[in-house]
Amino acid sequence: MVSLQDWLNERRLKTHKTSKKEINQLLAVFERDVADAQAETLSADRRFSTAYNAALMVSIAALAASGYRASSEGHHYWTIQSLAFTLQLDAKTIRKFNKFRQKRNISDYERIGMVSEQEVGEMITLAQELHTMVVEWLKKNYPELIQE
Numbered sequence: 001m002v003s004l005q006d007w008l009n010e011r012r013l014k015t016h017k018t019s020k021k022e023i024n025q026l027l028a029v030f031e032r033d034v035a036d037a038q039a040e041t042l043s044a045d046r047r048f049s050t051a052y053n054a055a056l057m058v059s060i061a062a063l064a065a066s067g068y069r070a071s072s073e074g075h076h077y078w079t080i081q082s083l084a085f086t087l088q089l090d091a092k093t094i095r096k097f098n099k100f101r102q103k104r105n106i107s108d109y110e111r112i113g114m115v116s117e118q119e120v121g122e123m124i125t126l127a128q129e130l131h132t133m134v135v136e137w138l139k140k141n142y143p144e145l146i147q148e
Contacts (some may be wrong), residue, residue, distance in 0.1 A: 004068055005121050012071055012078050018064035021084050023145045026061040030054045030131055034049035045107040046113040048123050055097065058134040060146065062086035065142045076101055089134050097126060111112045 007013045033054035037047045056076060063069060063082045070078040080097050083089040100123055107115050138146040 002065065004082065007078065007082075008068065012074070012142070013063075013068040013082075014071055016064055016069040017067070018145065020145050023061050025094075026064070026132045027131075027135070030057045033057065034124060034127055038122070044115045044120050045112055048100075049104050049108055051120065051123040051127050052100055055100075055123070055130050056080075058127070058131045059086075062134050064127070065138060065145055067137060070122070080132070083130075087130075087137055089133070091096055092135045093126070095121075096116060097130075100126070108139060141143055 004013060008015065033050045036042070037051035037054060039047065042050070056079060059079045061067070063079055063086060066082075067085050067126070068082070070076075070082070077098070080094060080101060083094055083097070084091070099121075103115065103119070135146065
C-alpha cells in the first residue's frame with residue numbers, strides 16, 4: 001500500500017510545518033472563492049475555476065496539517081490524490097475531483113465555454129463538502145490548528 005511517506009521518498013511531496021495562521025488563511029481563501037463562484041455575473045468557466053480553487057485550498061490545508069505539501073510539478077494532482085490518505089476520501093470522489101481538475105486546466109488555458117452550469121454547481125457542492133470534511137477532520141485530529 002502506498003503512503004504519503006512513499007510520495008515523500010519519491011519527491012512528489014515535501015515535508016511542511018504548518019501553523020494555525022496558515023490553515024486559517026487557507027480556509028479564508030476557501031470562503032472567498034466559494035462565495036465568488038456563486039457570482040452569476042461571472043462566466044461559468046470562471047465560476048468553475050474559482051470553485052475548483054476553493055476545493056483545492058481545503059485539500060492543501062489537510063495535506064499541510066498532515067505535515068506535507070505537494071512538490072511543484074503536478075502539485076494539484078498530488079494534493080487531490082492525497083485526500084485518500086488525509087480524509088480517507090473514496091476513490092469515486094477523488095476521480096471526480098481529478099476530472100474537474102482536468103476540465104479546469106482546459107477551460108483556464110485552452111478553450112472557453114466548455115463548462116456547463118450543472119458542472120459549476122457540482123464543483124461548488126464538492127468544494128463545500130470537502131470543506132465540511134476537512135474542518136471536522138481538523139477539529140478531531142489537529143484541534144490546535146483550527147480557529148473556533
